[in-house]
Amino acid sequence: MHLKPVALAAALAPFAAALDVQVASSGGNKTSYHQYGFLHEDINNSGDGGIYAELIVNRAFQSSELYPVSLNGYHSLHGARLSIQNLSQPLSAALDSSMRVAAGNGSNRAGFENEGYWGMNVECQKYTGSFWVRGAYDGSFTASLQSNLTDDVFGSVEVPSQAVADDWVEHTFTLTPDRDAPNSNNTFAITFNPEGTENGYLDFNLISLFPPTYKDRPNGLRVDLAQVLEAYHPTVFRFPGGNMLEGNTNETYWDWKKTLGPLRERPGFPGVWGYMQTNGLGLMEYLELAEDINNMTIVVGVWAGLSLNGDITPRNDLQPFIDDALNEIEFIRGPADSPWGSRRAELGHPEPFNLQYVEVGNEDWLAGAPEGWNSYKEYRFPMFMQAINDAYPDIQVIASGATSDNYTFPAPAIGDYHPYREPDALVEEFNRFDNDLGHIVGEVSATFPNNGSKFDGPLFDFPAWIGAVGSAVSMIGYERNADRIPGTFYAPILRNMNRWQWAVTMIQHAADPALTTRSVSWYIWEALAASPISHTLPANEQFGPVFYVAGRDENRDDALVWKGACYNISSNDIYNSTYRANSTRVPVTVHFDGVESGTEATLTMVTNPGGDPYAMVDPLEGNKVVSTTETSITANADGVFEFYMTELSLAVLDTGVNKRVAGAPYSPIGKKDHDWKPRMAGKPPGYRPAV
Ligand SMILES: *[C@@H]1O[C@H](CO)[C@@H](O)[C@H](O)[C@H]1NC(C)=O
Ligand SMILES: *[C@@H]1O[C@H](CO)[C@@H](O)[C@H](O)[C@H]1NC(C)=O
Ligand SMILES: *[C@@H]1O[C@H](CO)[C@@H](O)[C@H](O)[C@H]1NC(C)=O
Ligand SMILES: *[C@@H]1O[C@H](CO)[C@@H](O)[C@H](O)[C@H]1NC(C)=O
Numbered sequence: 001m002h003l004k005p006v007a008l009a010a011a012l013a014p015f016a017a018a019l020d021v022q023v024a025s026s027g028g029n030k031t032s033y034h035q036y037g038f039l040h041e042d043i044n045n046s047g048d049g050g051i052y053a054e055l056i057v058n059r060a061f062q063s064s065e066l067y068p069v070s071l072n073g074y075h076s077l078h079g080a081r082l083s084i085q086n087l088s089q090p091l092s093a094a095l096d097s098s099m100r101v102a103a104g105n106g107s108n109r110a111g112f113e114n115e116g117y118w119g120m121n122v123e124c125q126k127y128t129g130s131f132w133v134r135g136a137y138d139g140s141f142t143a144s145l146q147s148n149l150t151d152d153v154f155g156s157v158e159v160p161s162q163a164v165a166d167d168w169v170e171h172t173f174t175l176t177p178d179r180d181a182p183n184s185n186n187t188f189a190i191t192f193n194p195e196g197t198e199n200g201y202l203d204f205n206l207i208s209l210f211p212p213t214y215k216d217r218p219n220g221l222r223v224d225l226a227q228v229l230e231a232y233h234p235t236v237f238r239f240p241g242g243n244m245l246e247g248n249t250n251e252t253y254w255d256w257k258k259t260l261g262p263l264r265e266r267p268g269f270p271g272v273w274g275y276m277q278t279n280g281l282g283l284m285e286y287l288e289l290a291e292d293i294n295n296m297t298i299v300v301g302v303w304a305g306l307s308l309n310g311d312i313t314p315r316n317d318l319q320p321f322i323d324d325a326l327n328e329i330e331f332i333r334g335p336a337d338s339p340w341g342s343r344r345a346e347l348g349h350p351e352p353f354n355l356q357y358v359e360v361g362n363e364d365w366l367a368g369a370p371e372g373w374n375s376y377k378e379y380r381f382p383m384f385m386q387a388i389n390d391a392y393p394d395i396q397v398i399a400s401g402a403t404s405d406n407y408t409f410p411a412p413a414i415g416d417y418h419p420y421r422e423p424d425a426l427v428e429e430f431n432r433f434d435n436d437l438g439h440i441v442g443e444v445s446a447t448f449p450n451n452g453s454k455f456d457g458p459l460f461d462f463p464a465w466i467g468a469v470g471s472a473v474s475m476i477g478y479e480r481n482a483d484r485i486p487g488t489f490y491a492p493i494l495r496n497m498n499r500w501q502w503a504v505t506m507i508q509h510a511a512d513p514a515l516t517t518r519s520v521s522w523y524i525w526e527a528l529a530a531s532p533i534s535h536t537l538p539a540n541e542q543f544g545p546v547f548y549v550a551g552r553d554e555n556r557d558d559a560l561v562w563k564g565a566c567y568n569i570s571s572n573d574i575y576n577s578t579y580r581a582n583s584t585r586v587p588v589t590v591h592f593d594g595v596e597s598g599t600e601a602t603l604t605m606v607t608n609p610g611g612d613p614y615a616m617v618d619p620l621e622g623n624k625v626v627s628t629t630e631t632s633i634t635a636n637a638d639g640v641f642e643f644y645m646t647e648l649s650l651a652v653l654d655t656g657v658n659k660r661v662a663g664a665p666y667s668p669i670g671k672k673d674h675d676w677k678p679r680m681a682g683k684p685p686g687y688r689p690a691v
């Protein structure tokens with residue numbers, strides 16, 4: 001493929017010439033209409049302890065060869081002795097270890113507390129809990145939410161025992177604290193009276209506690225995190241990865257079948273990010289997440305015979321995995337009377353989910369190279385694609401690499417491109433897809449500073465403004481080619497501030513919802529996604545320092561849209577405010593064919609008034625970086641819209657009235673937008689301040 005290099009030098013010119021854009025009224029291409037979304041996998045507690053709302057850590061003592069069974073997260077109360085037991089009668093085949101709680105020093109209470117995922121948020125709201133007990137007990141349990149720092153108990157409930165000697169019995173309860181805890185350093189406790197037991201002990205398993213969940217789904221999502229995602233208008237969702245799909249070995253990949261059904265039937269998954277995953281956020285939960293958040297279009301990844309240790313499935317052994325992928329597709333979109341569709345119906349969703357995209361594997365060019373990649377090109381991808389297209393001709397099959405990974409994937413496949421780049425590199429790639437086959441951009445973010453250190457240097461501590469604008473340039477490039485680039489996915493999307501590796505996530509969180517923070521990238525993606533286009537429109541091409549796309553939206557009375565990112569900066573002058581104030585402002589005029597004088601449009605400007613290109617949103621301070629303004633502007637006597645763009649900024653001009661609503665609900669507590677103060681005293685462990 002021949003790619004014309006974009007002259008980045010032009011973007012760095014100190015004196016920006018005026019930009020005059022002429023947009024034709026016809027002659028563009030249809031888009032997928034679901035351009036902006038995200039990838040989610042359970043990377044370092046962005047699933048368990050992240051968007052999955054379960055509060056109890058290590059709730060079912062799940063283990064694997066890699067992650068031994070433990071009592072992590074539990075502490076004894078009243079001197080009780082806690083131990084792991086593998087009973088001859090386990091709770092289930094999937095959950096074979098449990099916790100024995102034995103009376104300690106003769107007090108008439110015994111019990112345990114669980115410290116959650118780095119604490120628990122406790123508010124006056126209804127918590128829904130359950131636990132399983134084995135062993136006869138005449139009495140009641142006390143379940144409480146309490147402080148880990150003081151003697152405060154915020155709420156507690158008596159749960160009458162139904163426990164019997166020789167069987168596991170589930171106990172359910174609800175618990176509504178009578179006041180909010182002042183911080184998230186809290187625990188959940190269960191106690192009982194050992195004198196009422198037959199043997200002085202009881203066995204516990206699958207101890208679960210949920211706050212209210214997003215759209216009230218049982219086993220659902222954390223409300224604040226789902227709302228922050230929803231509010232940037234994502235319309236396409238890639239899952240389950242990512243490395244999580246591949247697994248560490250070909251015996252421990254993410255097997256969708258083990259993630260279905262009642263929690264007691266889910267064994268958990270030896271995750272690839274350093275911890276045992278519960279599988280509570282399973283295939284069904286991911287599908288419901290997609291449906292609940294804007295009914296997003298799904299891109300599901302199927303396991304394709306390569307795991308992270310380089311295990312490769314030989315050609316002759318591949319068919320069972322192809323069949324497994326076809327079963328998974330049937331589970332997702334087959335009719336309710338098909339074998340796997342009926343399983344889905346049994347689990348409460350008789351209507352098929354809307355699945356149009358299936359990706360075969362993940363980054364198959366990376367693990368086990370070069371044999372892994374060669375086997376992918378030689379037989380793994382062609383065999384999967386053939387089988388999927390034969391069974392589902394309307395499904396778009398996606399190969400897990402790009403043309404730039406030296407693979408000309410066979411038609412009708414499209415590829416997957418993962419640019420983790422410096423800001424400048426994302427600008428240089430503006431025309432990456434002007435002359436190429438179709439791809440999704442399955443993972444993108446600006447990861448490194450512009451100093452060439454790349455993967456050898458540190459990542460940004462948080463997404464930086466210059467990176468967010470640099471990626472806007474790339475994304476506008478993708479949208480210009482939206483006839484062949486049907487979706488762009490932010491990755492990694494969520495980061496638990498207590499445990500993380502990749503810092504450039506769009507959203508940061510901890511147990512305390514007051515710490516849920518939108519990064520600078522969130523604001524850029526929100527503005528781009530708020531004005532969808534169903535068709536691109538041809539425009540003159542005068543790219544640099546402003547990079548732009550024009551289009552119309554047939555779903556909004558042919559609203560006309562222009563999106564431009566201004567990347568006009570000299571690294572020598574970034575801290576010189578005099579230079580910035582005058583030398584880098586770009587006068588822009590946009591004329592859409594047929595638009596008359598007096599036509600109104602909304603101009604959304606996303607800027608960084610403070611000017612520091614490396615500015616980042618600090619979770620402990622909230623957004624003091626990004627300003628999003630919407631103004632109404634009117635076409636002049638010649639039917640032209642006129643405005644200025646500042647050095648690193650995004651502008652979206654839209655003549656439609658029904659944009660996706662900007663800043664729709666983003667959190668249950670309205671105070672978090674500007675100048676909020678976190679409720680947690682001190683900094684979360686592992687926290688590093690922004691530089
Ligand atoms: C039992 O042990 C716990 C913790 O070791 C202690 O707090 C409690 O006072 C003890 N109770 C009795 C009755 O000794
Ligand atoms: C219980 O079973 C797990 C595996 O399920 C094993 O790793 C662990 O060693 C066993 N523990 C005991 C005490 O036998
Ligand atoms: C809770 O408080 C304890 C004691 O001060 C501290 O060690 C721990 O890090 C705190 N945990 C969180 C999540 O803030
Ligand atoms: C609770 O406090 C203890 C020490 O007082 C600490 O070890 C533990 O990590 C705390 N729990 C949480 C969730 O911070």
Ligand SMILES: *[C@@H]1O[C@H](CO)[C@@H](O)[C@H](O)[C@H]1NC(C)=O
Nearest residue numbers: 291292294295296297353354
């Ligand atoms: C989601 O979108 C699909 C495709 O447009 C549509 O068929 C389906 O009814 C929608 N589902 C919901 C719950 O809105």
Ligand SMILES: *[C@@H]1O[C@H](CO)[C@@H](O)[C@H](O)[C@H]1NC(C)=O
Nearest residue numbers: 250305310311312313314317
């Ligand atoms: C698993 O990987 C090994 C190579 O490490 C290979 O010999 C074996 O055939 C693979 N099995 C499957 C089912 O993919």
Ligand SMILES: *[C@@H]1O[C@H](CO)[C@@H](O)[C@H](O)[C@H]1NC(C)=O
Nearest residue numbers: 365366370373404405406407
């Ligand atoms: C693709 O080919 C080029 C040129 O031969 C080489 O430099 C590059 O490393 C190859 N990339 C991959 C992913 O194989």
Ligand SMILES: *[C@@H]1O[C@H](CO)[C@@H](O)[C@H](O)[C@H]1NC(C)=O
Nearest residue numbers: 449450451452453457458691
């Ligand atoms: C690049 O910048 C980072 C962050 O400021 C720094 O840690 C790193 O050493 C720099 N690398 C080079 C090659 O200058």
Ligand SMILES: *[C@@H]1O[C@H](CO)[C@@H](O)[C@H](O)[C@H]1NC(C)=O
Nearest residue numbers: 044273274498499500501502
């Ligand atoms: C996950 O988080 C842990 C704890 O912060 C960190 O040590 C580890 O490097 C991370 N692992 C990966 C693969 O991101």
Ligand SMILES: *[C@@H]1O[C@H](CO)[C@@H](O)[C@H](O)[C@H]1NC(C)=O
Nearest residue numbers: 027028029480483536537538
């Ligand atoms: C429409 O697509 C064709 C083929 O990909 C391309 O040559 C043309 O420039 C596109 N038009 C617009 C307005 O993007």
Ligand SMILES: *[C@@H]1O[C@H](CO)[C@@H](O)[C@H](O)[C@H]1NC(C)=O
Nearest residue numbers: 576577578579580581582583
């Ligand atoms: C910008 O230029 C104008 C005149 O063109 C001048 O009056 C003004 O002081 C300049 N602003 C700065 C910050 O230098």
Ligand SMILES: *[C@@H]1O[C@H](CO)[C@@H](O)[C@H](O)[C@H]1NC(C)=O
Nearest residue numbers: 014573576577578579580583
């Ligand atoms: C800042 O920029 C202005 C305008 O380009 C220039 O005249 C001035 O010398 C610069 N100041 C410094 C300290 O570089």
